[in-house]
Amino acid sequence: MNPATLGLLYWRALILVENNELDISNIIIISAFGMFVLESLKVVQLLAQRMGASLTAAHAFFDLFDRIPTIDNGSNKGQELTNFSGETEFNQVKFIYPSRPAVLVLNKLQLSIKSGQRIALVGASGCGKSIIVQLLERFCHFTQGQLILDGVDIRQLNIQWLRSRLGVVSQVPVLFDLTIAQNISYGLENITMDEIVLAATKANIHEFIQQLPLGYETKVGVKGSFLSGGEKQRIAIARVLIRQPKILLLDEATSAMDPYNEQIVQATLEQAQTEDRS
Ligand SMILES: Nc1ncnc2c1ncn2[C@@H]1O[C@H](COP(=O)(O)OP(=O)(O)OP(=O)(O)O)[C@@H](O)[C@H]1O
Ligand SMILES: [Mg+2]
The missing domain is CATH 3.40.50.300 (P-loop containing nucleotide triphosphate hydrolases)
Structure with missing residues (x-):
């Protein structure tokens, strides 16, 4: 209720009291009741707005759940x-x-x-x-x-099956907030520490890992934020080499490395290609 309407009502009530047509206690009761009803309506209005927004958001979620992707990632x-x-x-x-x-x-x-x-x-x-x-x-x-x-x-x-045959090192390597060893062997089972070290050596990152106080147990942080771009790329390459994929896809995989490291990693990748992986 706006102040003008409220003023008008009080003015009208005062006239009624002056003319002894209305008791002052009745005015207090009516005013208190009016305020209580108004406050309750405000809460109802707020609830209605929030419920409307929630329903719209839920609708968007259900639309997303109902969407049928053109490529079914979980298909067997x-x-x-x-x-x-x-x-x-x-x-x-x-x-x-x-x-x-x-x-x-x-x-x-x-x-x-x-x-x-x-x-x-x-x-x-x-x-x-x-x-x-x-x-x-x-x-x-x-x-x-x-x-x-x-x-x-x-x-x-x-x-x-197809994805298991591909080894991909993407332009921006994705590392998980896990240890270096877990990042290299990610998704594989029964991998020995020797295999992890061999892959890291091939990717020319073993020496760097060894210098770290926790070595292969060092956590790399969210998205590998505790590592430089080139170190991330070499860990991503180690992760791919351990899988021995049939098709190796490198999307500017050495772009953040210095020329020395790049040369060593390139030589390793060439060697990996000539190895029998059948
Ligand atoms: N998700 C997306 N939606 C729409 N357009 C996209 C999307 N991702 C990439 N593109 C566009 O597709 C084109 C090809 O992108 P792509 O990433 O394959 O380029 P690129 O050759 O790898 O470039 P770079 O050398 O910079 O990595 C670009 O014009 C890009 O803007
Ligand atoms: Mg690109």
Whole structure:
């Protein structure tokens, strides 16, 4: 109730009291009752607003739960190839981000990679190099064309099996807030300390880890925040090497390293490629 209305009511009540048409105690009771009702209405209004906002938020959540992703990450269906050689063919692949339909990121990409072949993609920033890696990982799906691995359409392959055959070191390596040893062996079972040390040695990070007071038990912090960019990259490379993947995808994996470390890690990666991993 606004002050003008309240003033008008008090003025009117005073006239009634003056004319002995209303008792002052009645005015006090009515005023107290009025204030109580108004305060209660304010609480109801506040509750209604909050409930409205909560319902809208819950709606957005339920829409998200109901969404059926085009790529089912948890699927166990699909082919698993024996003697997978890693032969990869991008056949007239087009890719457009659904959120940016006007931009054609990949336009009829034709690329054939033989088993054991090492290729590098070079291009300006934003030309679509990382997206090629993501398409192979099946993090997103191309708009048109075909992506064939060992003669089989990538969509026919079991996604868990496929990902277990790929080793990826992304442009910004993802480390977890765990120890260095746990980060290197992440997701693998029955890994010995010797295997972890071997992978770290190959990635030229073993000496650095040894110098730390807690060694391999050192926690790396959230997203590896206690480490430099190059150290993070070398741990990420150790994590990939321990898996001995059939296809190794390096997305500017040595970009934060100094030339000395980069040279050693590159040599290791070349050696890893020639090793028999069947
Ligand atoms: N989630 C996204 N939604 C919409 N567009 C995106 C998204 N991620 C990347 N892009 C766009 O897709 C294009 C290709 O990106 P991509 O990351 O593959 O480039 P890149 O060649 O790896 O570049 P860089 O060398 O800088 O890493 C860019 O123009 C980028 O802006
Ligand atoms: Mg990139």
